[in-house]
Amino acid sequence: MEIKQLFTDDSAVSPVIGVILMVAITVILAAVIGTFVLNLGGSVSQTTPQASFGFDFDDDASGDNVTITHETGDTIETDRLALKSSVAVDVATSLSSVSNTGSDQTTNEAFTEPGSGSFQSGETVGAGDTLYAGGGMDLNGEDFRVVWNSQTGENSATLSEYTAPNN
Numbered sequence: 001m002e003i004k005q006l007f008t009d010d011s012a013v014s015p016v017i018g019v020i021l022m023v024a025i026t027v028i029l030a031a032v033i034g035t036f037v038l039n040l041g042g043s044v045s046q047t048t049p050q051a052s053f054g055f056d057f058d059d060d061a062s063g064d065n066v067t068i069t070h071e072t073g074d075t076i077e078t079d080r081l082a083l084k085s086s087v088a089v090d091v092a093t094s095l096s097s098v099s100n101t102g103s104d105q106t107t108n109e110a111f112t113e114p115g116s117g118s119f120q121s122g123e124t125v126g127a128g129d130t131l132y133a134g135g136g137m138d139l140n141g142e143d144f145r146v147v148w149n150s151q152t153g154e155n156s157a158t159l160s161e162y163t164a165p166n167n
Contacts, residue, residue, distance in 0.1 A: 048148060048155070048157040049073065049074035049076050049148060049159070050073045050074055051070060051072070051073030051074050051076060051148075051159050051160075052070075052071045052072045052073050052159075052160060053068055053069065053070055053071060053146045053159060053160035054068070054069045054071045054160075055067070055068055055069075055144065055160070055162035056069070057139070057164050057165060059140070059165075062136065063100065063134055063135065063136035063137055063138075064134060064137065064138055064139035064140065064164070065095060065098065065132055065133065065134035065139070066089075066132070066133045066134065066139060066144055066162070066164060067095075067130060067131075067132055068083065068130065068131045068132070068133060068144070068146060068162075069128070069129070069130045069131075070125050070126060070127055070128065070129045070130075071127060072127055073127075075124045075125065075126040075127075076124060076125050076126075076148060077122070077123075077124055077125075078111040078112045078119040078120070078121065078122075078123045078124065078125055079110075079111075079112055079121050079122070080148050080149050080150070080151070081110070081111040081125060081146060081147070081148060081149075081159075082108055082109060082110050082111065082146075082147050082149065083108075083109045083111070083131070083133055083144060083145070083146060083147075084107060084108050084109075084144070084145045084147050085107050085109070085133065085142060085143065085144045085145070086107065086142045086143040086144075087107065087137065087139065087142045088105035088106050088107050088135070089105055089106075089107075089109060089133045089134055089135050089137075089139070090104045090105045090109065090133070090134065090135045091109045091110075091111065091113075091118060091131050091132065091133045092117040092118050092131070092132055093117060093118055093119060093130065093131060093132070094117065094132065095132045095134075097117030097118070097132075098117075098132050098133070098134045098135060099117075099135060100135050100136035104135075105135045109133070111125065111131060118131075119131070139164045140164055140165065140166045141163065141164060141165075141166045142163070142164050143161070143162070143163050143164075144161070144162045144163075144164070145158050145160070145161050145162075146158070146159045146160045146161075147159065
């Protein structure tokens, strides 16, 4: 065999590169399909917001009220927030709009409600925004939680909790 022919013969290089490329493509394809099947990317976009809500209790003879104020943290879509309480209450963005009728009161009250008096769908809650909860009843010792729900409804998290004082 001639030395010149040894340096110019590269027929073995193509099959080796071909096998390496096929293995790389197979590994990448398997990773992409596995991610979609296991829905690993779906939970990344649904991270729980970091926010702090403050509570202020008003003991009134005509009915107690709790003022919920977004103090610090992320702005959050109102469609994702709810007030869960141990007693049925109504919520509104002004104290005068809080309903005293039982039909408007629930233990799982959304920050958005049809009509006036509450946040509208599509709005965001940021630092300084306030919501009032009440309904003409005694709220002494009742529990309140601001709860965030993911867009898909698969995840939820309690952002802040409060127990009204026993007066």
